[in-house]
Amino acid sequence: MALDLLGDRRRTHHCGELRKAHTGQKVFLAGWVARRRDLGNLIFLDLRDHTGVVQVVVNAESSPEAHKKAELVRSEFVVGVEGEVVLRAQGTLNPQIATGEVEVKASTLLLLNEAKTPPFPIEDETRTSEDTRLRYRYLDLRRARMQRNIRLRHQACMETREHMGGHGFIEIETPFMTRSTPEGARDYLVPSRVRQGHFYALPQSPQLFKQLFMIAGFDRYFQIVRCFRDEDLRADRQPEFTQIDVEMAFPTREELFEIIEGLMQKLLSLVDVKVELPFARLSYDIAMEKYGSDKPDLRFGLEWKRLHLPGGKLSAVKGFQVTKALRVPGAAAQISRSQFDRYQETLKQMGAANSAYLIVTDAGIQSRMKNALGDDGLQAIVAATEAQAGDLVVLLGAELDSVENVRALDQASGWLRLELANKFELIKPGLWTFAWIVDFPMFDYDKNEKRYAAMHHPFTSPREEDLDKLESDPSSVKALAYDLVLNGSEIGGGSIRMHRPDIQKRVFRVLGLSDEKARERFGFFVDALEYGAPPHGGIALGVDRIVALLAGESSIREVIAFPKTASATDLMCEAPATVDPEQLTELGLKIVKF
RNA sequence: GGGGACGUAGUUCAGCUGGUUAGAACGCAUGCCUGUCACGCAUGAGGCCGCGGGUUCGAGUCCCGUCGUCCCCGCCA
Numbered sequence: 001m002a003l004d005l006l007g008d009r010r011r012t013h014h015c016g017e018l019r020k021a022h023t024g025q026k027v028f029l030a031g032w033v034a035r036r037r038d039l040g041n042l043i044f045l046d047l048r049d050h051t052g053v054v055q056v057v058v059n060a061e062s063s064p065e066a067h068k069k070a071e072l073v074r075s076e077f078v079v080g081v082e083g084e085v086v087l088r089a090q091g092t093l094n095p096q097i098a099t100g101e102v103e104v105k106a107s108t109l110l111l112l113n114e115a116k117t118p119p120f121p122i123e124d125e126t127r128t129s130e131d132t133r134l135r136y137r138y139l140d141l142r143r144a145r146m147q148r149n150i151r152l153r154h155q156a157c158m159e160t161r162e163h164m165g166g167h168g169f170i171e172i173e174t175p176f177m178t179r180s181t182p183e184g185a186r187d188y189l190v191p192s193r194v195r196q197g198h199f200y201a202l203p204q205s206p207q208l209f210k211q212l213f214m215i216a217g218f219d220r221y222f223q224i225v226r227c228f229r230d231e232d233l234r235a236d237r238q239p240e241f242t243q244i245d246v247e248m249a250f251p252t253r254e255e256l257f258e259i260i261e262g263l264m265q266k267l268l269s270l271v272d273v274k275v276e277l278p279f280a281r282l283s284y285d286i287a288m289e290k291y292g293s294d295k296p297d298l299r300f301g302l303e304w305k306r307l308h309l310p311g312g313k314l315s316a317v318k319g320f321q322v323t324k325a326l327r328v329p330g331a332a333a334q335i336s337r338s339q340f341d342r343y344q345e346t347l348k349q350m351g352a353a354n355s356a357y358l359i360v361t362d363a364g365i366q367s368r369m370k371n372a373l374g375d376d377g378l379q380a381i382v383a384a385t386e387a388q389a390g391d392l393v394v395l396l397g398a399e400l401d402s403v404e405n406v407r408a409l410d411q412a413s414g415w416l417r418l419e420l421a422n423k424f425e426l427i428k429p430g431l432w433t434f435a436w437i438v439d440f441p442m443f444d445y446d447k448n449e450k451r452y453a454a455m456h457h458p459f460t461s462p463r464e465e466d467l468d469k470l471e472s473d474p475s476s477v478k479a480l481a482y483d484l485v486l487n488g489s490e491i492g493g494g495s496i497r498m499h500r501p502d503i504q505k506r507v508f509r510v511l512g513l514s515d516e517k518a519r520e521r522f523g524f525f526v527d528a529l530e531y532g533a534p535p536h537g538g539i540a541l542g543v544d545r546i547v548a549l550l551a552g553e554s555s556i557r558e559v560i561a562f563p564k565t566a567s568a569t570d571l572m573c574e575a576p577a578t579v580d581p582e583q584l585t586e587l588g589l590k591i592v593k594f
Numbered sequence: 595g596g597g598g599a600c601g602u603a604g605u606u607c608a609g610c611u612g613g614u615u616a617g618a619a620c621g622c623a624u625g626c627c628u629g630u631c632a633c634g635c636a637u638g639a640g641g642c643c644g645c646g647g648g649u650u651c652g653a654g655u656c657c658c659g660u661c662g663u664c665c666c667c668g669c670c671a
Contacts, residue, residue: 035631035632037629037630037631037633037634038627038630038633039627039630039633039634040626040627041627041628042627042628043630044633046631055631057629057630059628061628074622075622088629091629092629092630092631094631097631100631117621118621119604119605120604120621126605127605127606127607128606129600129601129663129664130664132605134663183671184670184671185669186669186670204670204671207671229670230670231669231670232595232670233670234666234670235664235665235666237670346667349597349667453671454671455671456671459671511671555664565664566663566664567663569662571662571663
């Protein structure tokens with residue numbers, strides 16, 4: 001097929017911007033053919049670019065050459081159109097598209113490129129499976145919805161740079177080729193050619209570098225930066241993801257919160273949402289108890305309550321030594337035995353020792369617990385949860401009042417809370433509910449490795465008042481760490497750091513990092529702390545998650561141009577892939593097959 | 595690492611209790627058509643039923659394995 005050259009023609013307009021006011025203007029448009037409607041001597045082309053679609057008319061009588069070419073055109077051909085914007089005749093308007101009052105009467109048609117039939121239609125509403133979309137991501141990205149998502153992401157980044165810059169933060173790049181650190185996620189490794197047997201690691205976050213900026217006197221730093229973690233994926237987790245990384249010297253937690261709240265307010269305004277400041281604050285302990293989650297969705301009620309029945313009545317029942325109760329208003333008629341049995345299965349897997357429910361009716365209380373607890377026992381539960389007729393009350397229990405059991409119980413309760421909220425459609429659209437979760441525990445006991453691990457990361461400062469319990473009772477030490485939660489999604493987390501080397505060393509010791517090991521891994525950093533580290537702290541915000549929420553997408557893959565699948569592969573370029581043996585030899589590597 | 599769902603035409607799907615030539619819609623190709631906009635009408639092409647093995651006279655359908663996609667748990671400081 002003979003193709004035309006663009007030459008020195010410039011686009012005068014974008015397709016989606018033409019309106020009645022442009023009538024009579026000579027224009028030159030270029031884009032992709034979304035559709036061709038061939039009526040014989042009259043051919044309509046829907047011409048599309050990222051701004052939208054406009055109808056082009058090609059008439060065999062008035063422009064025979066253009067018409068000849070239009071007969072050859074197919075979907076997704078790239079064409080240029082020279083013509084005049086004309087008002088559509090009465091009765092031929094198309095109110096469904098923004099440009100529907102006008103059309104472009106083509107005088108010249110340029111065939112700039114042909115295109116194979118795409119594997120799926122380039123339409124906003126796609127029913128195409130995700131793997132097909134990912135294999136042809138460049139076509140998927142041509143769809144209006146993906147254009148909108150990726151452009152929204154760009155706006156969010158622009159807004160962030162403006163906001164942070166306005167508060168005196170400067171963007172500084174940090175290395176991608178760095179060293180592996182103990183603790184935390186599995187590292188992606190990069191073998192060194194010039195030092196065989198040695199490896200770089202891709203950063204899980206620029207944590208240490210940003211702290212070094214504070215020591216270096218760069219007061220306020222931020223960076224929109226890629227991070228890498230070699231862990232299993234989820235709808236909201238990719239092996240490489242983007243953070244707004246922030247650190248400031250001489251911080252108060254409140255000052256940092258204000259800066260970030262202001263940023264979130266601006267980001268939400270990109271989708272015309274107004275948010276009220278300041279955000280709610282909630283301690284970790286209360287979040288776990290009431291919502292069973294450290295990222296509670298506060299768009300709806302449903303709060304769990306610890307339940308103690310007089311006389312230890314409940315704790316006499318197997319699996320209810322510790323009990324939480326949840327009242328679901330008006331749900332009595334909507335729960336079924338079989339439905340609850342299904343919940344029970346998962347709850348058991350998550351570590352809840354027992355679960356039950358009761359429904360309150362005008363005629364009385366119904367529950368399989370009636371025999372075990374008696375009427376007065378059930379009454380006591382109803383009284384404690386303030387349940388009314390028509391309400392459902394769910395009970396969840398653990399066997400022993402141990403930290404581990406209660407945590408499993410909390411986790412199960414959090415899962416069930418979300419299940420019930422979904423089932424009873426308690427989450428009203430249009431709500432944007434933020435919360436800061438504060439006072440996280442400093443350490444988490446890892447029962448497999450029989451040691452404490454940093455819950456946030458090993459550079460987080462303990463609360464000053466807990467310092468003397470660091471060695472004697474690590475579990476009770478709270479950290480100056482915080483998470484930012486939006487609609488049940490963790491969208492950020494950070495902490496005030498340790499700036500004193502003596503405390504940092506003590507924390508390393510609690511984590512089971514010997515002085516030698518700590519020196520080996522973090523020597524440069526511990527050294528740096530000794531040269532006048534200012535008090536400092538910061539936060540990292542998840543760009544992918546935030547933009548996904550703004551875009552109303554349930555997977556972050558929808559806001560990442562080239563995401564990976566759940567097994568961390570790229571279906572388009574087929575990474576990861578094998579490499580030439582010579583490449584391995586250069587690196588001093590040998591593949592051991594299992 | 596564990597659990598669940600799915601895999602049939604280019605795409606989205608149907609295909610019953612195993613039984614003759616595997617269907618539909620959209621898309622695609624060819625022809626006709628001057629006011630369509632999901633154009634219409636006519637004709638037509640298009641299938642390794644993910645892959646491998648097994649059971650059976652016979653497998654898209656049953657069994658085992660494997661690969662891939664998605665979701666959840668573990669994991670993700």
